Amino acid sequence: MDYVERFQQLDAWLVQHQSVWRAKPFTQLNLSWEQEWPELATWLRLRSLSEAEQAHTQLQALDAPDPFRQLCEQAATLSQVPDWSAEPTRSWPELLQRHIPGRKWQQITRFTQASQRGWSRPPQHWLDWCAGKGHLGRLLAWQGGQPLTCLEQDAQLNHDGRILSQTLQVDATHLDCDVLTPRAWRQLRPEHSLVALHACGQLHMTLLQQAAHAGCAQIALSPCCYNRIDGDSYHPLSTLAQQSGLQLNRHDLSLPLQATYTAGQRARRLRDQSMAWRLAFDLWQREASGRDLYLPTPSRPESAMAQGVAAFCTDLAAHHDLILPNAIDWAALEARGWQRLAEVRNLELVGGVFRRPLELWLLLDRALYLQEAGYTVNLGLFAPAHLTPRNFLLLAERNTEQAITSL
Numbered sequence: 210m211d212y213v214e215r216f217q218q219l220d221a222w223l224v225q226h227q228s229v230w231r232a233k234p235f236t237q238l239n240l241s242w243e244q245e246w247p248e249l250a251t252w253l254r255l256r257s258l259s260e261a262e263q264a265h266t267q268l269q270a271l272d273a274p275d276p277f278r279q280l281c282e283q284a285a286t287l288s289q290v291p292d293w294s295a296e297p298t299r300s301w302p303e304l305l306q307r308h309i310p311g312r313k314w315q316q317i318t319r320f321t322q323a324s325q326r327g328w329s330r331p332p333q334h335w336l337d338w339c340a341g342k343g344h345l346g347r348l349l350a351w352q353g354g355q356p357l358t359c360l361e362q363d364a365q366l367n368h369d370g371r372i373l374s375q376t377l378q379v380d381a382t383h384l385d386c387d388v389l390t391p392r393a394w395r396q397l398r399p400e401h402s403l404v405a406l407h408a409c410g411q412l413h414m415t416l417l418q419q420a421a422h423a424g425c426a427q428i429a430l431s432p433c434c435y436n437r438i439d440g441d442s443y444h445p446l447s448t449l450a451q452q453s454g455l456q457l458n459r460h461d462l463s464l465p466l467q468a469t470y471t472a473g474q475r476a477r478r479l480r481d482q483s484m485a486w487r488l489a490f491d492l493w494q495r496e497a498s499g500r501d502l503y504l505p506t507p508s509r510p511e512s513a514m515a516q517g518v519a520a521f522c523t524d525l526a527a528h529h530d531l532i533l534p535n536a537i538d539w540a541a542l543e544a545r546g547w548q549r550l551a552e553v554r555n556l557e558l559v560g561g562v563f564r565r566p567l568e569l570w571l572l573l574d575r576a577l578y579l580q581e582a583g584y585t586v587n588l589g590l591f592a593p594a595h596l597t598p599r600n601f602l603l604l605a606e607r608n609t610e611q612a613i614t615s616l
């Protein structure tokens with residue numbers, strides 16, 4: 210894959226459609242793209258909440274009017290990367306996986322297997338960034354016999370990790386440190402192979418910058434929580450992304466993360482009810498005040514739901530110092546709230562088409578930054594989406610002929 214070309218294609222497509230994926234059905238009664246695509250809008254607005262839930266993770270299977278399918282096809286083509294997520298071909302001793310939850314173990318073994326394919330030189334020293342107990346680094350170090358350094362700010366996790374490493378006779382150092390501080394950065398050495406599984410926004414962006422500064426030999430990163438950054442706007446790492454017309458804010462960065470509803474049945478029901486009631490309040494306050502304006506609604510404890518929709522909405526009105534007419538049919542308002550929730554969830558499916566392309570745009574920003582810093586980079590998938598929706602893997606290896614330059 211030519212990352213410059215792919216980035217430019219993605220960038221142009223995302224810029225062209227930004228009014229579509231930036232639309233906020235929850236806070237806007239009408240979306241700008243609805244005028245352009247009225248048939249699609251009407252079709253989506255007539256569907257149920259459960260139909261929206263079903264379609265959420267299978268957008269390509271949705272038989273929606275034009276241009277939904279074309280957008281899905283373009284998104285799939287633009288987000289295509291190699292799939293390295295094969296079932297692990299080897300087995301490991303039970304002791305290695307004893308304290309690791311099943312899904313995490315499957316992520317770690319696939320990450321380990323996939324990372325072997327991206328580098329030409331054998332790793333010398335693993336460094337696990339935001340390591341938790343260091344499960345990933347320990348598996349890699351145990352397998353290859355290299356030493357391991359784990360950077361983690363939670364002392365208890367380091368304590369537990371240290372015991373596990375000793376038990377498995379892995380030569381590991383578990384350091385209590387904040388990876389956003391120079392003390393952590395001073396640990397980085399050119400012989401290090403950095404690994405990070407699901408490190409959040411600022412944590413993994415710092416990893417890339419500091420690894421490039423230190424000239425670390427290799428990097429294997431699976432990013433997550435792109436929206437956890439310092440400040441409200443995104444500052445791209447690569448020159449190409451810095452020149453893009455796409456100015457992303459923290460809210461935009463959360464779009465790629467809205468891929469799955471992992472909550473259980475009860476939590477989902479409560480979440481839906483809370484949202485339907487907020488939307489009921491929204492209708493009530495807009496109609497009573499005559500202003501077409503969304504008012505933010507603070508989070509409410511679960512107990513607030515037990516008091517019923519009338520108390521819920523009246524409390525929100527009090528929060529905004531609103532005096533709204535009280536003689537209303539609460540059951541009818543609640544029903545309208547649920548109806549609006551169904552419409553919101555179905556309209557959100559259109560924005561959902563852009564989740565993966567936007568995530569790849571962010572990943573390519575990281576890849577291009579490392580290429581500029583003298584690394585050879587490969588992007589692929591390390592696990593199937595049902596094991597983790599954050600399944601992109603970035604593999605980078607410092608080019609040997611390149612002098613380590615100060616960035």
Ligand SMILES: C[S@@+](CC[C@H](N)C(=O)[O-])C[C@H]1O[C@@H](n2cnc3c(N)ncnc32)[C@H](O)[C@@H]1O
Pocket residue numbers: 313338339340341342344345360361362363366386387388389405406407408409412
């Ligand atoms: C999502 S977990 C990932 C842990 C591990 N890589 C895994 O996949 O199991 C994030 C970890 O980052 C650690 N962490 C968060 N902020 C940190 C910081 N500023 N410095 C060091 N560790 C940090 C947390 O304590 C947590 O263990």
